[in-house]
Amino acid sequence: MLLDRLCIPYTVESPHVDEAPLPGERPDELAQRLALAKAQAVALRFPDCIVIGSDQVADMQGTALGKPGTHDRAVKQLRQMSGNTVIFQTAVAVVCLQSGFCQQALAPVKVTFRTLSNDEIENYLRIEQPYDCAGSAKSEGLGIALLESIDSDDPTALIGLPLIRTSTMLRAAGVNLLGNARTAP
Numbered sequence: 001m002l003l004d005r006l007c008i009p010y011t012v013e014s015p016h017v018d019e020a021p022l023p024g025e026r027p028d029e030l031a032q033r034l035a036l037a038k039a040q041a042v043a044l045r046f047p048d049c050i051v052i053g054s055d056q057v058a059d060m061q062g063t064a065l066g067k068p069g070t071h072d073r074a075v076k077q078l079r080q081m082s083g084n085t086v087i088f089q090t091a092v093a094v095v096c097l098q099s100g101f102c103q104q105a106l107a108p109v110k111v112t113f114r115t116l117s118n119d120e121i122e123n124y125l126r127i128e129q130p131y132d133c134a135g136s137a138k139s140e141g142l143g144i145a146l147l148e149s150i151d152s153d154d155p156t157a158l159i160g161l162p163l164i165r166t167s168t169m170l171r172a173a174g175v176n177l178l179g180n181a182r183t184a185p
Contacts, residue, residue: 002161003052006170006177015041015053019066027059028089028106035091036104047097050173054161058135059087059108065135074125074136078146083115086135090157094169103169107162110151111139120146 003010015038021030032055039053058065060080068074088111093104124146130138137143139150140159154162167177 002156002159002163005156005163006167008170008175008177010052013042013045015039017041019055021064021066025064026062027057027064027087028091028108030064031055031057031089031091032093032104032106036093036095036102039093039095039104043095043097050094050096050101050170050175052092052094052161052166052170054090054092054166056088056090056134056160059089060084067132067134068136069131071125071131074131075121077136078113078116078121078125079118081113081135081137082121083113085110085112087111088135088158090154090160090162092162092166092169094166094173096173099173101173103172105162105165105169107152107154107157107165109154109158110149111135111158112148112150113137113146114148116146 017034017037019034034055035053039051043051065077068077088109090107090109091104095102124142128138128142130136137146150158152158154164156163170177
């Protein structure tokens with residue numbers, strides 16, 4: 001959905017990368033390592049293509065909050081974030097093996113959650129079921145109602161791909177975003 005906004009042709013490929021954190025790895029380091037690993041894994045299969053990899057890790061005071069996977073873990077995460085500020089560390093990497101191009105960037109997003117009641121948490125999770133999202137909330141959906149504020153210089157970073165940084169790297173890799181763009185879907 002986000003790449004559609006750039007009006008360039010693309011395909012989506014699964015990188016098949018282990019997303020487990022390394023011992024002692026900070027959330028920002030984890031996001032950057034995984035974004036680059038995902039881009040490199042796909043680039044190995046398509047060495048002549050420009051490949052974008054991204055990853056997001058919710059950073060609660062230096063502790064990574066991963067994708068909850070289950071309702072109970074999502075409840076625990078939202079209770080933990082209730083009334084607190086969380087940094088969503090969103091990383092992107094652009095790689096082309098054929099040209100040797102490799103750049104990456106981090107786009108942290110500071111998100112302050114409202115104080116949430118148990119009923120609000122349960123109702124939100126029942127409706128949206130964000131069990132595959134870092135931090136158990138989708139700001140592009142009903143999750144926006146859980147938030148008090150969002151602070152970022154790259155507004156799409158919280159959704160999972162910082163398009164300003166991605167556009168900058170694509171231009172550096174030789175992609176003419178506005179000269180050869182196809183018509184938006």
